[in-house]
Amino acid sequence: MRLIGAVMLSLFAGSVSAQSCGGSFGSFVDSLKREAVARGHDPATVERFFSSVRRDESVIRADRRQGVFQKPFTEFARRLISANRLNTGRAKAQEYNAIFDRIEREYGVSRGVLLAFWAFETDFGGFQGDFNTLNALVTLSHDCRRPDLFRPQVFAALKLYEQGAFSPTGTTGAWAGEIGMVQMLPQDILENGVDGDGDGRVELKSSAPDALLSGAKMLSHLGWRPGEPWLQEVTVPQDITWSETGLRSSKTGAEWAALGVRPRHGEIADALPAHLLMPQGRFGPAFLAYPNFDVYFAWNQSYVYVLTAAYFANRLEGAPIFEAGNPEPALNGEQMVALQRKLQARGYDVGGADGILGSATRAAVQDVQKELGLPADAWPTPDLLNRL
Numbered sequence: 001m002r003l004i005g006a007v008m009l010s011l012f013a014g015s016v017s018a019q020s021c022g023g024s025f026g027s028f029v030d031s032l033k034r035e036a037v038a039r040g041h042d043p044a045t046v047e048r049f050f051s052s053v054r055r056d057e058s059v060i061r062a063d064r065r066q067g068v069f070q071k072p073f074t075e076f077a078r079r080l081i082s083a084n085r086l087n088t089g090r091a092k093a094q095e096y097n098a099i100f101d102r103i104e105r106e107y108g109v110s111r112g113v114l115l116a117f118w119a120f121e122t123d124f125g126g127f128q129g130d131f132n133t134l135n136a137l138v139t140l141s142h143d144c145r146r147p148d149l150f151r152p153q154v155f156a157a158l159k160l161y162e163q164g165a166f167s168p169t170g171t172t173g174a175w176a177g178e179i180g181m182v183q184m185l186p187q188d189i190l191e192n193g194v195d196g197d198g199d200g201r202v203e204l205k206s207s208a209p210d211a212l213l214s215g216a217k218m219l220s221h222l223g224w225r226p227g228e229p230w231l232q233e234v235t236v237p238q239d240i241t242w243s244e245t246g247l248r249s250s251k252t253g254a255e256w257a258a259l260g261v262r263p264r265h266g267e268i269a270d271a272l273p274a275h276l277l278m279p280q281g282r283f284g285p286a287f288l289a290y291p292n293f294d295v296y297f298a299w300n301q302s303y304v305y306v307l308t309a310a311y312f313a314n315r316l317e318g319a320p321i322f323e324a325g326n327p328e329p330a331l332n333g334e335q336m337v338a339l340q341r342k343l344q345a346r347g348y349d350v351g352g353a354d355g356i357l358g359s360a361t362r363a364a365v366q367d368v369q370k371e372l373g374l375p376a377d378a379w380p381t382p383d384l385l386n387r388l
Contacts (some may be wrong), residue, residue, distance in 0.1 A: 021147040025055045028142045032151075036158055049134075049161050052169050056135040060143060062175035069302050069356045072330045073279035077308045077322070080120055081315065088124055089115045089316045092208075099196065099209050107216040108226020112313035114212050114219075117182050117299070120309055125181040128205060129174035133157065133166075137177040137186075153177055156186035165189075165202065173205075180204025181211035184218065192218040222298040228272065230292035231310040233264040233285065233322050236276065243376035245276040246366055247289075247359055256288060263288075265319045279307055281379025284327030287311070303358050328381045336361075339380050342388045343368065
């Protein structure tokens with residue numbers, strides 16, 4: 001998973017977009033070296049840092065192969081949330097109770113939120129990735145698909161190297177360059193790394209206190225609001241205005257309640273704004289997503305991953321299993337690509353025809369449904385594809 005926050009995107013996109021990518025890999029690395037020296041790094045240190053770097057084609061293959069995100073929410077959630085992960089999460093909550101108490105006191109991030117990320121990112125530290133981190137970052141910087149996201153991370157890794165906290169040959173992690181139990185990019189580590197166990201070092205790979213506190217600090221910096229909910233399962237009346245659902249619209253909890261939205265667990269936060277999310281349309285599960293839910297998208301930009309992580313956090317804190325309902329059949333991967341191409345032909349920017357039902361595709365689907373006089377619940381069906 002990528003821990004590329006919205007804050008980082010806005011900071012780096014403008015300054016890096018004009019920089020080069022592609023071409024000879026050796027020449028590209030030389031350009032990184034020149035930039036590093038221009039940034040004030042010692043030339044000899046720069047040479048040592050880059051001396052072993054190579055292009056890793058397996059990183060590119062991993063970047064292009066993300067079919068798991070094509071699955072609908074109910075299937076994706078059932079795949080990621082196992083009884084073992086739920087039981088392990090509860091055991092970890094007890095084992096690190098003092099750390100979670102400190103996190104809640106200092107950063108206001110609930111323990112279920114971090115436990116869910118810890119579970120999904122690395123199975124509670126059990127598998128943190130075996131890609132060489134520097135190779136991954138430089139490879140993705142050289143690749144012209146998203147160089148603006150990864151090139152700044154190379155220089156952040158160089159700073160960590162100068163601090164003795166990164167090895168060009170020995171540091172490993174995920175294919176997208178994240179490191180440690182909750183998978184943080186080098187820039188995240190520089191800005192939010194916390195020595196949670198008091199040993200004088202930030203060790204995100206081997207120290208759960210360091211990893212959890214660092215993750216909490218990052219969420220706090222991304223805008224987490226202490227003491228507020230993030231996601232709540234609800235039931236929805238069938239006479240609601242479906243075009244008002246989704247991430248583009250919000251009402252206060254009290255306004256949703258007045259329309260007949262009812263919680264399945266706990267109480268609706270009347271004063272907070274909330275989106276009404278129907279990840280599989282009007283016949284599937286339904287959730288109110290509060291302001292803290294938006295912070296999840298600064299951690300990971302996959303709609304289905306974010307929703308599943310937020311829901312799992314609730315489960316770890318005692319919420320019931322969601323009501324799956326009886327949603328209309330989902331499109332398969334080929335059908336979704338065909339739908340996205342049709343939407344693109346109508347002028348919608350869906351972020352590319354990748355077969356993944358993300359936020360941009362959902363928004364376009366909802367607009368087209370409304371245009372065609374269909375229930376605008378943002379859930380694409382075979383019938384909608386045929387109509388287009």
